[in-house]
Ligand SMILES: Nc1ncnc2c1ncn2[C@@H]1O[C@H](COP(=O)(O)OP(=O)(O)OP(=O)(O)O)[C@@H](O)[C@H]1O
């Protein structure tokens with residue numbers, strides 16, 4: 001069997017470990033031939049790929065980024081999975097002698113995997129994304145690393161904020177789901193955690209910040225990039241579009257900081273963590289999760305379990321139908337938000 005591996009969407013720490021796990025099991029144990037396409041679907045269509053064997057994956061588990069590169073190049077022209085576009089993928093697979101795909105990506109990539117599956121293309125998903133917003137798995141690899149980096153940023157902002165009696169606002173990633181904000185905020189003891197799922201008013205946020213000041217402390221507010229103030233229809237965007245034509249998010253901390261300052265009279269500073277939280281070495285947790293995901297995906301290919309994704313359920317990697325994984329974005333439920341909100345301020 002000849003398997004093509006590709007990555008799409010934003011990078012996520014652990015992608016290299018996942019490739020290594022899949023290759024060590026797929027090539028060394030299951031006897032596959034494996035190739036890796038460079039820069040996602042670009043490499044597939046342009047025939048830009050490398051052989052994946054034991055040597056190719058030597059020592060890559062601790063490395064951040066991904067040896068194959070990743071992109072948001074669409075698999076279908078204009079993003080539409082028309083019969084002709086699906087047929088073009090099938091034709092290209094035949095030209096390359098590929099029997100199936102291992103697709104490493106987040107909700108967008110797994111949606112593509114599901115569309116391909118429905119068209120009869122053998123595909124298996126490996127769930128990665130720092131956003132942790134994918135169904136069918138308890139955690140996606142990359143999330144733990146991003147949370148650790150964001151929690152460290154909170155620790156550091158807290159000491160400088162306390163020294164100057166300032167309110168510090170930290171913006172983290174999270175387009176549709178506030179998992180990074182919630183977990184990093186809990187880990188770092190943030191006094192306010194703002195997430196896309198639950199808008200808040202500036203009056204309420206300011207009240208929390210003032211109550212912290214009244215206790216003699218300085219506030220640390222962590223905000224996900226996709227957060228919207230109550231009554232505001234759209235998240236804050238930067239100039240330009242991403243590779244998928246969506247507005248680039250970012251800048252909500254710069255909007256909030258002056259508003260908080262205006263409403264409270266407390267000097268407030270904004271920090272945008274940005275891509276720092278996606279870079280560098282994956283945590284041990286993410287390396288283990290990603291490696292196990294790769295191993296499970298290679299075995300699923302051997303067993304013909306196409307149309308599935310290697311998700312984490314408790315401490316087991318289980319193959320879940322792709323349709324189940326992409327059916328609904330995994331957002332922060334009200335109970336998890338209430339758990340922390342009752343103690344904001
Ligand atoms: N519904 C869809 N139909 C066709 N193509 C899609 C669809 N959703 C996503 N894609 C393609 O898959 C690519 C990857 O999706 P996306 O940018 O959402 O990243 P992702 O896999 O969700 O990862 P992450 O969220 O971590 O960046 C998109 O750029 C686009 O080319």
Ligand SMILES: O=P(O)(O)OC[C@H]1O[C@](O)(CO)[C@@H](O)[C@@H]1O
Nearest residue numbers: 010129130131173174175242249
């Ligand atoms: O690196 P880019 O293309 O700016 O993408 C940023 C987006 O990717 C993610 O890191 C993962 O989807 C989001 O949190 C963020 O909105």
Ligand SMILES: [Mg+2]
Nearest residue numbers: 106107108129
């Ligand atoms: Mg996504």
